Amino acid sequence: MRNKNKKLWSLLLAAGLAAGLSACGGGSGGVEVGPSAQPMGTLRAALTDAPSCGYETVHVTVQKLRVHGSATAGENDSGWSELVLNPARRVDLLSLSNGVLEELGQMPLPAGRYNQLRLVLAENGGAGLPANAVTPTGGASVALDTPSGQQSGIKLNAQIDVEAGKVADVVLDFDACKSVVRRGNSGRYNLKPVITVLPRLSDAGARVIGYVDASLANSGTRVSVQQGGVPIKATWPDANGRFVLYPLPAGSYELVLAAGGRATAVMTGVPVVATTPTEVNSTALPITLPSSSERDVTGTLNPATATLRALQTLGTTTVEVAWAPVLADSGAYALRLPIAAPLKLAYVANPVALNFQPEATAAGKYRLEAASNGVLKTADIDVNAAVPPIDFSF
Template sequence: MNIAKNTPLASRLAAAALAVILGACGGGGGDAGTSPPPASTMGSLRVALTDAPSCGYEHVFVSVQKVRVHQSSNAADGDAGWSELVLAPAKRVDLLTLTNGVLSELGQTALPAGKYTQLRLVLAANDGANPMANAVTPSGGQEVALSTPSALQSGLKLNANIDVAADQVADMVLDFDACRSVVRLGNSGGYNLKPVVAVLPRVSDAAQRVIGYVVPALAAGTQVSAQLNGVPVKSTVPDASGKFVLAPLPVGSYDVVIQSSGRATATVTGVPVSSTANTTLNAASAPIDPPLSGQHLASGTVTLNPAVSPIDAMVVARKTYTGGPTVEVAAMPVDGLTGSFALTLPSAAPVKTAYLANATALSFQADTATPTGKYSLVASTASLSKTLLIDVSNSDALALSLTLP
């Protein structure tokens, strides 16, 4: 992999040289024997990897072998027109080290200028030479291989919106959600990898990020997410000082949700993200400290009808505030063999406050709705979903059953 220097001359020379290489190996997608496009029609793609916080794992390793892009969202694996970023050898990354704005660089490659609407992430296979290319370490357990579907060796298809301009570098980040991507397989000790990945534009440290602080004592048990209509767009965990950074984030307005073990859910509404500056929620001297809350379990089983194995479904618990918004409080993939799930939810009233520019401290108010522990529990597959209202204000909600469809 060659990283081009950010000078026009160096960029053109590097683009031309890499175009020749891509043409020779077919990576640029042109017909064999044709000359590469002139340097003026070439740009570059640079890709990095980041992650959302994981649930219940100490390490989640993936080995990235290629990143492939195409200008058609419908292009098949063997069609002409693919451009590739090849990592040789494959790069093994612990996803759980990539939180709070940390990126792992995958590299850069030259490719024809244009709009690319399909990206494929190709992972190396677990084989005799590298049986732990993709692996997971459960909390308190030993590292075990992740079973990967054969489709990952031809590439996980992702929708993309990448504009590559001539003589410029398009910066993209693959946001890998480890929590939603690792599926337990009953008591077999096995785990499946079902990658959930978003393709986001990379931004500078000076814009398109939300920065805030929680009480340092809560940092180890806290997750923070920027949500849009109850769906997390970016999640992270605070560092030891309590600081959290949500990045990269597309320009827009978000609800920032703080979930801490033993505490009520706290939400800051209407948090703006701009292309010109970072957004700071509060000062380090006035960290967010959600009120104490009891915790209760919501557990049960998701069943597919007709039955399919493994069971590929998610369960999400959402809380609706009086007057809005609705936010995601907890989520997990169900057990791939049994369909079982178990979520721990706060029983106390959630708190919220509206974003205030240049605020030093945030003043949260408890939601007045009762029961305080009422949630919408949503089980879903790629095409089906079912919702169940539950109440964990005073006790666990056990033996829940959700059948799809």
């Protein structure tokens, strides 16, 4: 009798346990021992550069790239994924022109949208070469102060969709010209990173290719593609006069060419597609820029962290002609702008001639645009005559 009661209690206990597990397990009738596997994709990242301003080299040392789904996530919040470079990689940004990319690597990620990237740079210190340094033209290498990159990383807002079973390609366009800030006459430089996150959609197209005259085949010539006065990608021509702007999202662009002592040239309606490159001209038909006298424009920005650029309007098209370096200690800036009329030409596939036409009404006329923390201030100027110093305060 005692054995029968023990057997009965065993059966009742087993039945109750099974019922409880069934209630916890869901509709399948099984027991969930953990979350189901998430669909996975891959993020691949590379580094490239826009033109520099008076530097022979600009080195940065990349330790890792961090990504998060939230644009507002803090550095210590959970949910970060990391691509760690081991060893950390020291890169001369100025070697990454004309479509050259420095591959940083790739990492698996759960499928979804990622809205924040952080590029973490190594700290300067110890023996040997500084991790981050700049060499001014004709000068010696100087360590770059990079406080933001040493601690939490350089924060980059982006919208990157990682699809299951696919590779999401991004390129970090590190603008060395805008990122290196001179600290007055101290001989020191700050690194104030200006980085744009660009999608890399195709290795076949997504680029603009062209040629400039041999007299412009140097790092003093700036070539950019813009939309609505905003540069999307910039470079300088190589020793053969060839320039490549890559990667570029599909769309229509203004091609802008500027150089010291030359008039600015603008080619409108330049198409970019993913399947084939857009060649605006050939080596037999290079773009040249006529000589132009120039005028200096100076002033100060308060705070010194503000930025300043010069825009010019040709008919219905507005482009950025120049961007002003700002001294970190005083906020002083200086621009040198051409007086001659800018040139304009509509894009034509396979051209047999390049008949840029001067926009006489735009000669010497610019709009200065200062920006600080999302606030814009402007001033219209005419460099056909001397321009008094123009200050902006926020």
